[in-house]
Amino acid sequence: MKKILFRKLLLDCLVFFLITLFSTGIIIWVFQAVNFLDIIVEDGRNYLVYLNFSLLNFPKVISKLVPFIIFLSFLYVIGKYELNNELIIFWNFGINKIEIINFLIKFSFFILLFQIFLTAVIVPKSQDLARSFLRTSSINYLENFIKPKIFNDAVKDLTIYSNSKDEFGNLKEIYLKKGTGNNFQITFAKEGRFKKIGKKQFLELNFGETISVVNNKITNFKFKKTDFNLSNFEDRTTTYKKTQEVSTTNLVKCYHNLMNFKLLKIDENFKVENCRTDNIDNILKELYKRIIIPLYIPVLILISLLLIFKSKENTNYPRYRILIFLVGFVTIILSEMTIRLINEDLLKNIKFFIIPIILAIGLYYNYLFRFKETKVLK
Structure with missing residues (x-):
């Protein structure tokens, strides 16, 4: 019975997450695609270039939404379970709060890996492909x-x-x-x-x-x-790769070479665009955005799980839900703001790298303490 209940909870969270993620992503993508109409109207390119360029920007939109949507999904579903007295079923079957937390934390690591794969592999590749369509295309409708x-x-x-x-x-x-x-x-x-x-x-x-x-x-x-x-003229489209379009592997190799590390064996002929000393800050910020920012996903899920420690019968429950939402929202904002604080000094950046790990461990031990305290009171 426990497996059935856990499966139902996970399914509800996943369904809400996927529906909200893709519906919100499509809405934002449509507004963004309207702005890309300049590719046709002002730059005179054909519709196929516009379509490919727009579609390849969709993964980037999704990657930006994942942290907020996953937090909102867990907050909504757990809140709904409490309001509909469905959490009582868990307690009646002998499932305690820490078991739910452990189960959902394990699931959060799958979302974390998905987000890292998205930000570190899919998004850079799609951005590079999107830009390549502009680099290799010509102005076909100059009169436009x-x-x-x-x-x-x-x-x-x-x-x-x-x-x-x-x-x-x-x-x-x-x-x-x-x-x-x-x-x-x-x-x-x-x-x-x-x-x-x-x-x-x-x-x-x-x-x-x-x-x-x-x-x-x-x-x-x-x-x-x-x-x-007019055939011999070029348009003003950027012809070189931006840092955000370079693969994660190449960024790591580039940073390794620029800092003169001896940890990896890299081909002496290795070259990548934007691999310059004056661009180290941007390279580290891009790596931080792709690999470290996703580590906040377990933190956000743990924040949403604060809901299970307060009953709807409590008069402050509505305010408590709003407070948890604000805490999660502020955490997302602060995680994005830390990108600006990243610089070329790796040692100084370590404190930013371990912040999500410390937050996750701190929240988890807080739950363990609350659970033990609840057992003592009983």
């Missing part, structure tokens, strides 16, 4: 990002301005600046329109003038019609 009366600079080293644009895509009073610094080219035209020849894109310009400045020497020529080749 041209907005009248706005200096459009989504393309690197090129600024395009148009005074107006009709419903057929024809541009009026066009200004183009190509290049930067002392070497640049400025083109004015009364009208123009985009056209494609094969895979190449051109801006067909009519009735204008081009002024070129090379080493402070100015040349100009007028034209009735000319084609401005």
Whole structure:
């Protein structure tokens, strides 16, 4: 009977957790996906790039929600059991509170491993894949990002301005600046329109003038019609890997090499982007976020289990539930805030690494003390 009761409790927690996690994740992802529409509207990329980029950001959304949702799930289900007198069934079958705590703590380690796998493996990989779609894609719908009366600079080293644009895509009073610094080219035209020849894109310009400045020497020529080749330009998308997109294994190897440790045997030819001395802080913060922050999950579950030590018959029970929720919520916030305190000094960071372990052990021994105290009173 004990196994059945424990299985029912775990199933209720899991069902609520999964439903809440994915429903909340989808809502947040949809709002985020709307912001990614700029990939099409402003950067002129196709819908397939947008779809892949948006979908690959979903694991990151889920990983951010797991700590809060797991805490909320246990808090809600245990509170519901107490309000519906279902916890009494456990006591009637001889199950004591510490047995429930031990059972759920064991389960919390599975959630912990899942979260570490998510943050340390799945999220970096999905972020890298998402960015790779932008790195390898081209601006397929360049005409889409041209907005009248706005200096459009989504393309690197090129600024395009148009005074107006009709419903057929024809541009009026066009200004183009190509290049930067002392070497640049400025083109004015009364009208123009985009056209494609094969895979190449051109801006067909009519009735204008081009002024070129090379080493402070100015040349100009007028034209009735000319084609401005846009296929050789690159967009402003970041082409290198960000620290958050580098695999956890490579980050560990990078930090190992930068700190001149001799613990691991690493290939002398090992190289990874952003592996620089001035980036050590970000590397450690990223590793802390992926591996240490998930350790707060058992702490959050232990906080939610405080509910079983107070009956609904107590007049302060509603306030007690709110207090536990606030304690858990503040714990989540503080765990995220500690990321900013991480620096390149590993020894100084150890105190932040062991905080969740100390909290978990402290809470568990508090439960043991309460359980023994309850037995003495009986």
